[in-house]
Amino acid sequence: MPENALEVAGLRKSFGSLDVLDGIDLTVGDGEFVSVVGPSGSGKSTLFHLVGGLLQPDAGSIRIAGQDAVGKRGRIGYMPQQPALLPWRTVEDNVVLARELAGTPRRKSRAVARDWLDRAGLGGFAQAYPDALSGGMRQRVAFLRALLSDNPLLCLDEPFSALDAMLRADMHRWLLGIWEENRRSVLFVTHNIEEALLLSSTVYVFTRRPARVLERVEVPFARPRSDEAVDDPEFVRLRRHITDLLKTEPLKGPLAQ
Amino acid sequence: MSESSQTHEAAGRGRVSGKRGLVTDVRREVDGGREETAKTQREVGVAETRRGVATGAAVRRWLAPGAAVVLLIAGWQAFTTLSGTDAWLLPSPADALAAGREDRAALLTNTAATAKLALAGLGAAVVIGLALAVVLHLVPLLGSALYPLLVVSQNIPTVALAPLLVVWLGFGMLPKVVVIVLVCFFPLTVATLDGLRRSDPVIADYLLMSGASRGQLFRKLELPAALPPMFSGLKIAATYSVVGAIIAEWMGADQGLGKYMIVAKSAFRADKIFVAIAVTVVLSLTVLGVVLLLERVMVKGRGRA
Ligand SMILES: Nc1ncnc2c1ncn2[C@@H]1O[C@H](COP(=O)(O)OP(=O)(O)O)[C@@H](O)[C@H]1O
Ligand SMILES: [Mg+2]
Numbered sequence: 001m002p003e004n005a006l007e008v009a010g011l012r013k014s015f016g017s018l019d020v021l022d023g024i025d026l027t028v029g030d031g032e033f034v035s036v037v038g039p040s041g042s043g044k045s046t047l048f049h050l051v052g053g054l055l056q057p058d059a060g061s062i063r064i065a066g067q068d069a070v071g072k073r074g075r076i077g078y079m080p081q082q083p084a085l086l087p088w089r090t091v092e093d094n095v096v097l098a099r100e101l102a103g104t105p106r107r108k109s110r111a112v113a114r115d116w117l118d119r120a121g122l123g124g125f126a127q128a129y130p131d132a133l134s135g136g137m138r139q140r141v142a143f144l145r146a147l148l149s150d151n152p153l154l155c156l157d158e159p160f161s162a163l164d165a166m167l168r169a170d171m172h173r174w175l176l177g178i179w180e181e182n183r184r185s186v187l188f189v190t191h192n193i194e195e196a197l198l199l200s201s202t203v204y205v206f207t208r209r210p211a212r213v214l215e216r217v218e219v220p221f222a223r224p225r226s227d228e229a230v231d232d233p234e235f236v237r238l239r240r241h242i243t244d245l246l247k248t249e250p251l252k253g254p255l256a257q
Numbered sequence: 258m259s260e261s262s263q264t265h266e267a268a269g270r271g272r273v274s275g276k277r278g279l280v281t282d283v284r285r286e287v288d289g290g291r292e293e294t295a296k297t298q299r300e301v302g303v304a305e306t307r308r309g310v311a312t313g314a315a316v317r318r319w320l321a322p323g324a325a326v327v328l329l330i331a332g333w334q335a336f337t338t339l340s341g342t343d344a345w346l347l348p349s350p351a352d353a354l355a356a357g358r359e360d361r362a363a364l365l366t367n368t369a370a371t372a373k374l375a376l377a378g379l380g381a382a383v384v385i386g387l388a389l390a391v392v393l394h395l396v397p398l399l400g401s402a403l404y405p406l407l408v409v410s411q412n413i414p415t416v417a418l419a420p421l422l423v424v425w426l427g428f429g430m431l432p433k434v435v436v437i438v439l440v441c442f443f444p445l446t447v448a449t450l451d452g453l454r455r456s457d458p459v460i461a462d463y464l465l466m467s468g469a470s471r472g473q474l475f476r477k478l479e480l481p482a483a484l485p486p487m488f489s490g491l492k493i494a495a496t497y498s499v500v501g502a503i504i505a506e507w508m509g510a511d512q513g514l515g516k517y518m519i520v521a522k523s524a525f526r527a528d529k530i531f532v533a534i535a536v537t538v539v540l541s542l543t544v545l546g547v548v549l550l551l552e553r554v555m556v557k558g559r560g561r562a
Binding site: 052076078131149 | 463556
């Protein structure tokens with residue numbers, strides 16, 4: 001039994017007097033796709049900043065593949081909420097950035113970058129600059145950049161929140177296809193309930209700030225999944241359940257932004 | 258692509274529409290044209306008028322100022338001819354041109370000397386100015402300590418320092434280069450420092466979480482992000498460098514356009530002074546042109562390929 005990709009226990013974080021995370025427990029098994037759903041401003045991105053070692057938690061532990069990862073950077077493949085591509089680098093050179101930071105020379109990653117760009121329908125844009133791409137294409141480039149990092153755990157922060165519904169559905173199909181092929185461990189943050197249910201095997205529902213885990217929902221659907229899963233009665237029931245959870249949750253403290 | 262880069266050269270307006278056209282092409286290809294179909298139809302109209310807009314912009318950018326210069330010179334010629342003003346007081350453009358032709362050997366050697374001085378000064382200013390910006394950025398304490406001093410120092414008139422520099426450093430090349438550096442480094446340092454400090458924090462977070470060291474953050478984000486502002490500063494510095502060289506030559510020099518002007522002034526040859534001024538302008542524009550060329554080569558992405 002391999003180690004869990006990520007184990008977070010009792011994680012707390014506040015910014016000055018603003019309590020953001022109030023004791024988060026969360027596990028991503030090896031090769032598992034796990035989502036976090038929560039209202040905006042509940043601290044989902046903050047969770048990633050902690051897991052990525054950018055911030056120090058006030059309390060709690062973070063273990064990546066069994067090893068202490070508190071304050072340790074460079075342990076995850078990360079896709080931030082905005083694509084955050086380097087505008088002066090071609091698409092191809094952006095995609096290899098994470099490997100380059102880890103010490104792999106750019107030219108050694110070129111072939112694999114080309115291959116993935118082809119598969120993402122971006123083959124013709126390897127030499128283009130990010131400002132020539134549409135929003136959806138930039139998201140795919142940022143995703144490939146995370147995917148090509150050598151770290152087994154992928155952390156994706158609301159990767160599709162900026163896209164319209166149709167493009168978003170395309171991206172879901174595309175992401176599921178890629179995930180089926182290599183089954184990386186994924187922690188996926190979203191405030192879209194349907195997206196979380198469609199993609200993951202476990203969904204953590206967060207409360208408003210300060211965030212706690214309101215419920216851990218197992219998603220029983222077989223893989224590979226198609227987007228027809230959304231019409232399944234069980235899917236509809238789960239969606240209703242989570243929607244109600246988030247709706248009936250009592251307001252506490254100042255309203256979430 | 259070549260069309261859109263032409264438009265880019267022509268004018269900012271033309272560039273925007275050219276770029277939007279490209280983005281639409283890209284979307285059409287990959288997303289099967291579903292994204293923003295309505296807009297695509299509008300873009301076709303834009304593409305048709307784009308050439309017209311570009312032509313209009315080219316007229317405004319090149320033809321209009323060109324005509325203004327020609328009119329100015331013609332007016333000046335007409336005024337001197339009709340008013341019968343003495344040539345030693347205000348020479349006509351034709352007088353100045355004749356003086357330039359007659360003196361072209363001397364002009365050439367003096368221009369070469371000034372160009373050499375300006376480039377030496379600009380080169381030193383670039384090295385010192387950039388190094389200063391990088392150090393002030395990487396050592397924040399030093400930055401907050403020295404930045405205000407730097408700004409205040411710009412209120413010291415460099416020309417007033419010139420006699421002191423001569424006392425300290427003599428009449429050679431060194432004090433002249435120092436004057437040019439003093440005139441040139443400031444815009445360069447301030448613009449570069451600003452660019453280094455304003456790199457995108459979201460990208461910085463991404464790089465740090467992906468394991469970037471401080472050095473990698475600097476090399477892969479801050480430095481390339483600072484290039485466009487650095488070039489803005491460098492354009493100002495380039496222009497100042499030639500003027501700085503002329504001023505430095507007024508301190509005392511055995512050759513150069515500054516020296517040439519002083520000699521012409523003593524001989525009451527206003528026509529030669531005008532020629533020297535015209536040559537100075539051309540020299541300034543040439544240095545600026547080289548910087549612009551360098552910018553084209555070095556600044557990638559961000560709307561230019
Ligand atoms: N570095 C920071 N300093 C201070 N406050 C922060 C910082 N990062 C996030 N916050 C605050 O923490 C709260 C949670 O933010 P975030 O984690 O981005 O929420 P989410 O991603 O769930 O929308 C917000 O109120 C935000 O303003
Ligand atoms: Mg967020």
